[in-house]
Structures are given as C-alpha cells and as structure tokens.
Amino acid sequence: MPPSIKPASTEPEMLRPELVFVGLQVGSREEALSFLSRRMLEAGLVSPGFPAALLEREKAFPTGLQFAEAALALPHTETRYVLQPALAVAALAEPVEFLAMGAPEQSLPVRVIFLPAVLHPDWQVRWLSRLVALFQTPGFLTGIIQSPNRDRLYQSLRAAFRNAPL
Amino acid sequence: MPQKVILVSCGTGVVTAETTALRIRKIAAERKWQVEVRVVEFRKLAQAAAGADVIVQIAPHDSTDYGIPKLSGLPFLTGFELDKTVQELEEILNPPDKPKPEPTENGL
Numbered sequence: 001m002p003p004s005i006k007p008a009s010t011e012p013e014m015l016r017p018e019l020v021f022v023g024l025q026v027g028s029r030e031e032a033l034s035f036l037s038r039r040m041l042e043a044g045l046v047s048p049g050f051p052a053a054l055l056e057r058e059k060a061f062p063t064g065l066q067f068a069e070a071a072l073a074l075p076h077t078e079t080r081y082v083l084q085p086a087l088a089v090a091a092l093a094e095p096v097e098f099l100a101m102g103a104p105e106q107s108l109p110v111r112v113i114f115l116p117a118v119l120h121p122d123w124q125v126r127w128l129s130r131l132v133a134l135f136q137t138p139g140f141l142t143g144i145i146q147s148p149n150r151d152r153l154y155q156s157l158r159a160a161f162r163n164a165p166l
Numbered sequence: 167m168p169q170k171v172i173l174v175s176c177g178t179g180v181v182t183a184e185t186t187a188l189r190i191r192k193i194a195a196e197r198k199w200q201v202e203v204r205v206v207e208f209r210k211l212a213q214a215a216a217g218a219d220v221i222v223q224i225a226p227h228d229s230t231d232y233g234i235p236k237l238s239g240l241p242f243l244t245g246f247e248l249d250k251t252v253q254e255l256e257e258i259l260n261p262p263d264k265p266k267p268e269p270t271e272n273g274l
Contacts, residue, residue: 057177060177061176061177061225062225063182065240065243065244066244066246067244067245067246074181074182076181076182101182101224101225101240101243102223102224102225102238102240104225116181118181120184125184125185125188126188128181128184128185129185129188129189129192132185132189132242132243135243135244135245136244136245
C-alpha cells in the first residue's frame with residue numbers, strides 16, 4: 001500500500017519480525033550490509049539500487065557509534081532508494097569492524113546493526129530520534145545482544161519503541 | 167535578542183542530520199533559545215554558512231573555516247559529553263557579557 005493512502009495520523013510500523021536477526025554470522029561489515037539490504041530488497045521495501053548505494057555510502061560516511069554498553073552501526077543511504085520505511089535490526093554472533101562516524105581513522109567492534117530505510121516525513125524523523133534516545137538508555141543494547149531469539153527481540157523492540165521518549 | 171541560526175550538516179543531509187536537528191530543537195525549546203535550526207547537505211555548507219551563527223557537524227570532518235564556530239553533532243546522537251556540547255552551543259548563541267572594567271575611582 002503506498003504511503004499516500006495511509007491515514008496521516010497513523011505511523012506505519014517500522015519493525016518487522018522478518019527483518020530482526022539474532023546471532024547473525026557475518027565475516028565483515030560488507031557482508032552484513034549486503035545480507036541485510038538484500039532482505040529488504042526481497043521484502044519489496046527498497047529499490048534494486050539500495051544494496052550497492054548502502055555499501056558506497058558506508059565507505060564514504062562511516063556509521064559506527066560507540067556507546068557505553070556496546071558499539072553499534074547505523075548504516076543508511078539516500079531516500080530515493082526507499083519504497084517503504086522500515087528498520088532492520090541485527091544482533092551479530094561475533095563483532096565486525098565498522099569505522100566510526102565522524103572519525104573514520106577509528107575502528108569499532110560492532111555488535112548490533114540498525115539499518116533504517118528512510119523516507120523523510122516528519123513522523124519518521126521523530127521515530128529515529130526515539131531510536132537515538134533508546135541507544136542511550138541503560139540496558140537497551142545489552143538486552144539486544146543477549147536476546148535468545150528473534151521473537152523475543154522483536155517483541156522487546158516493539159515495547160521499547162512504544163515507551164521511548166522523543 | 168535576534169534569532170540565531172544553527173546549521174546542522176551531515177553527508178547527505180538526511181537521517182543523522184535530521185535526527186540531530188530534531189534533538190537540538192527539543193533542547194532549544196527547553197532552554198528557550200531563540201534559534202532556527204536548519205539542516206544542510208555537506209556540499210552546500212559554504213553557501214549556507216553565510217547566514218548562520220554556528221555549524222553543528224556530524225560527518226565528514228571538515229577543516230574549512232567558514233568564519234563561524236563549528237561543533238561536533240555526535241553528542242546529540244550518543245549522549246556522550248552532551249552537557250558540555252550544549253553548554254558550548256549556549257555560549258556561542260548567547261555569549262556571556264564581557265566583564266566591565268572596574269570603574270576607576272581616582273582620587274577617592
């Protein structure tokens with residue numbers, strides 16, 4: 001359903017169980033980004049140019065962020081590759097190295113990847129702002145890393161977003 | 167006090183910059199700053215800097231001197247040293263009055 005015919009007051013669901021991964025085994029950030037972006041492509045959320053554009057942008061503007069509990073990556077690319085907003089979340093079995101946002105000389109052992117497919121209506125920026133607030137919430141990243149399975153992680157992410165401050 | 171302009175810039179001007187801008191607007195509202203927060207694409211920074219008072223920059227790191235102060239926007243995303251950054255921003259927007267010279271009291 002195209003976003004234009006959705007009621008303006010309803011925020012579409014960003015999280016989908018099929019885009020939540022626990023114990024994902026990848027050998028490099030490129031492999032991780034390819035895997036996740038292809039899943040988004042298969043789900044019809046992004047256009048075929050998305051996976052390559054995502055890799056390119058990560059190379060030009062790295063997205064690793066270090067938090068007290070863990071390092072995470074927030075890869076993303078231009079809105080023109082996005083058909084429908086969504087967020088892929090992956091807890092990795094082993095950390096993979098991402099370069100740090102704003103400090104590409106620094107490499108971070110990333111345990112969790114958040115890959116938003118972003119259009120840019122206001123509600124979605126507010127939603128991303130809630131995500132950033134969650135990153136700073138004690139226990140949030142540890143909870144993701146320790147999630148036993150996809151279903152538990154999906155349910156706890158949904159609950160966290162419902163309660164997240166703006 | 168005239169309204170000041172904060173520019174927020176990142177690689178493509180979406181996602182990180184928009185998110186940072188929203189968080190700065192929230193802080194600005196709480197602290198009653200008279201500011202306009204504008205998001206600008208990295209490539210258009212030079213052009214936009216002319217009408218602005220401060221640049222909050224996410225990435226890439228840019229050493230060009232635009233003639234106005236620059237701060238890192240990362241604390242707005244990570245929360246790390248956020249208080250310090252907010253204080254720096256506040257001082258740029260609202261510079262503390264220079265201490266007035268002591269009045270001389272000649273002959274008294």
